[in-house]
Every structure is written in structure tokens, then in C-alpha cells.
Amino acid sequence: MFLIIMGPPGSGKGTQAKLIADKYQIPHISSGDIFRQAIEIHDELGKELQLAINKGHLVPDDLTNKIVERRLIKDDCKNGFILDGYPRTIVQAEALDLLLEKLEYRLKKVINLDVDSSIIIGRVSKRLLCKHCGTSFNLITNPPKQKGLCDICKSYLSVREDDNYKTVIERINIYEEKTKPLIEYYYKKNILCNIQGDVDVKEVTKAILACIER
Ligand SMILES: [Zn+2]
Structure with missing residues (x-):
């Protein structure tokens, strides 16, 4: 069972990925985990990755692809996996297609957890303040025209005393720009499961399993 799970930051995809991995007895492969491992073993790829992160850059596609490939060719992936956090761009998705073809693995489904980014931002906080000019907003009663x-x-x-806020907004903006086009990419391949992600965890899991088995 070869699966991908995607969704905006804060959509709960990590939690769902673990549940699905347990259900099908396949490894849960999160890009965050394999990045951390690459940095720990500190080989050529790990050093390159550390350098990119230190510079505060997004990890380049070709480096990400190499690090993921090294994981996916391992024996424990032969019967399947669920990818979480990869691919994040169309370039990565195309590289993954080539790799899967080479390994003769067939992607069964791509699960997209659909959660509106304004809901995720709303979880961080509903009250927003511009520290630059002092204007305040409220996501419910007085939302800004452009998210964040x-x-x-x-x-x-920003939200007073909340350092996380800017990070969340940045991650959501990157998601909207780079990762959202993948929904269309997999929809065209007829393997997309679009799942409403803003409901009870158990309900989400049920909907995912129903779509995988369909
Ligand atoms: Zn302002």
C-alpha cells in the first residue's frame, strides 16, 4: 500500500499518517524525521542539508529528492509506506514518480486533508495586531484582506506574546504557493482522496480508510 498524505501545516496529517501506518503495517515516512536523521549521521547529504537550513533557506528540491530516495529504496518499503511532508512541490512529485516507476511501486492514493488556512490561523489566535502601524484585526469580526x-x-x-504566529503564517504561505498545486497534479492522475480535515480525528480516519479502500 503506497500512500501519500498532504495538507496544510496544522491540519493534523502527522497524527493521521501514524494511524494509517499502524492500520496497514507500513512505515510512516515523515520528511521531518528523515531530515533529522540525515543531519544526525552527518554524511555528505546531511552536511548539505544542515548548510541549507542554517542559511534559513528552503531545502532545495534536488537535495530533498536524494535524501528521500535513500530512504524509499530500503527493504522495509517493499510492501508500502505512507509519505508525510513529501512531495512538497511539483518538481519533487515528478522525481517521486520516476523513482516509483524505477522501483515498480504503484501509488495507490494521495490523501489531501482539506482544512482552510484561515481555520488554522484561527487556532493560533483570533486577535491580530500589526506591530508596525498598530492596526488591529480580528479573524472573525474584522479579518485582514490578505491572510496574515x-x-x-x-x-x-502578530499576536501579543506569540512568537509562533509568524512561523505559522510563513509555512501556510509556502504551502499555498508550492504544495497546493499538487492537489491538481494528483487529481489528474485519478488517485486523490480529498478529505475534510476539520472534524473529529476519528471521523477523519474513517473517511481516509473509506477512500483508500474504494
Ligand atoms: Zn500595519
């Missing part, structure tokens, strides 16, 4: 950005001066909006 001040209407007046286009600065990042």
Missing part, C-alpha cells in the same frame, strides 16, 4: 498581512502597511500581523 496588515491591510494598511502589508506587514505580518
